[in-house]
Amino acid sequence: MPSVSKAQHAAMEAAAHGHSTLGIPKSVGQDFASADKGRSFEAGGYVGGFGTSVSMEPPPGHRKEGPRNYTKGQ
Numbered sequence: 001m002p003s004v005s006k007a008q009h010a011a012m013e014a015a016a017h018g019h020s021t022l023g024i025p026k027s028v029g030q031d032f033a034s035a036d037k038g039r040s041f042e043a044g045g046y047v048g049g050f051g052t053s054v055s056m057e058p059p060p061g062h063r064k065e066g067p068r069n070y071t072k073g074q
Contacts, residue, residue: 003032006041 003009013036014020015029 001032002035002039003041008032009036009039009041012036 003012009032011020011022011024012029012032015022015024015026016033017029018026020026020029
């Protein structure tokens, strides 16, 4: 399973080398490190399959134009 963020990648690399401060087992870190080979995490955020970024679309039914302004006098 590949990492989904730069922070998770760094934590898994540390665990793979036996330097986890989060309690991640070395074998789990090694599994993630091998799955992350050749991937880039410089953009940050969620990284989809094959290094493509996933668009941050609002969930279905969510207002795209933002919240309504409920003030008196309108």
